[in-house]
Amino acid sequence: MLIKSKKSYQLTDNDVTDEQVYVNRRQLLKSMGYIGAGTLLSQSIARSASAAPFDFWGGSDQASFTQQALNYQKAPATDELLTPEAKVTSHNNFYEFGLDKSDPARNSQGLKVKPWQLTVSGEVSKPITLDYDDLFKKFPLEERIYRLRCVEAWSMVVPWVGFSLADLIKQAAPTSKAKYVAFETLYDPEQMPGQRSRRIGGGIDYPYVEGLRLDEAMNPLTMLSVGLYGKTLPPQNGAPIRLVVPWKYGFKSIKSIVSIKLVEKMPPTTWNILAPNEYGFYANVNPDVSHPRWSQASERRITTGGLFARNRIATLPFNGYGEEVAHLYKNMDLARYY
């Protein structure tokens, strides 16, 4: 007998976009001529891809960033409406490259990802250093379609490509002292204007740091992503490697990671340092705990269509991934540990 166990990221009928919404969307697209505009938007991506389509190992040092196609296991078919690639890559919070959501796509194209070094260190018996090519070779890559929920109450559906963080951590063999995982973004003020200038970077103390509890990091949903939409990540989305923790607000998903450290004590996290009353360490998506500026009860799903797209939807506890992760917080008061 064939027994199929369903992974949480294999979405079911419940996740399918409501027919009414879907039909309206088609009408909107037609009436607004979105297809034309969308093609225009994705042209820049197409152009950068065609500049050096198979330059994966070539080591180009041109100023403009190029994405490469990836080999990966495709995600099971889903009817959930994906956020268009052009929107995923042009709507980014990455303050190292500017505060406006369109800044990162504009200011990050010169980022050099080759060479790259990602170290796994701290309370481990086998520290690891991955170079750029290792990021794509060390583990088989798979696609996962995840909902990404920003604390600003908008969300996207993104086809990430990557591997489980747990696989990497296991290989480093954590010691019994390892209780938390601390992450760090690249610190390179020359390449990241926001780290050079308070005006551009919002006065945040860089490098950006984030953290997870070890069991959160080892959860099968937690992913290190090296690509989206079948290609390597563009810099604005956190090239060459970033974290994706789909049941937490987007700011936990730290970008352009250079260091993963297993530690004994709860590590500091950038937004928690900045405003502890607004951004907790856990940052689990929770419709019942509001941020001082954004009600978290509902969110706007960024899909297609312009101003009149009706896309406000209820927010689910743990961003809809409760089945897989709620047990991690069994005896915790989530209003206190937000």
Add this chain to the structure above:
Amino acid sequence: MIVVVKTLVHLAAALPLLWLYYGAVNDTIGADPVERVIHFTGIGALNILLISLAITPLAKRFKKPVLLKFRRLLGLWVFTYALFHLLNFLFFELQFDWRLFVDEVIDRPYITVGMFAFAILLPLAVTSWSKIKRKMGKSWQQLHNWVYIAAVAIWVHFYWSIKSDIYEPGLYAVGLIWLLTLRKDRISRWLFKRK
């Protein structure tokens, strides 16, 4: 001549709005047109307000009383941008969820302050007709002095809505404080008299 300049001012205020909504409806102004229209109209209202507050000191400094003829027109554009800002939030961000709207106004201090500012701008706009102005006599000026309080409230609303940036609201704060300092006698007289 004044008619020509006034027409130009109207165009300068109206064309960006037309461009904004044309692009937003066609989804060509960034990935999230909703956020875009909200920010554009909000910061637009603040910009025009600061320009309108600069007129009186400029007219005095350069002895050009003709400038005063542009105050009402600019004030009404401040109100128009603020109105669009509010409607964008209600229509496109909250998508007509009136209950959520009421909750947000009550629960989010920065939105409360923003609504307070709008509640000041509304009667100022309504009483801008010359006829009403004449009828109101001295109390018209009393009422319109509230624009200083609205300006401060709008700045607080702006500052409070931002996640971490201090630089941009800081620049606006410098401009606003400077404009208010130029009128400190008038403002303190007004505030003092009210007690």
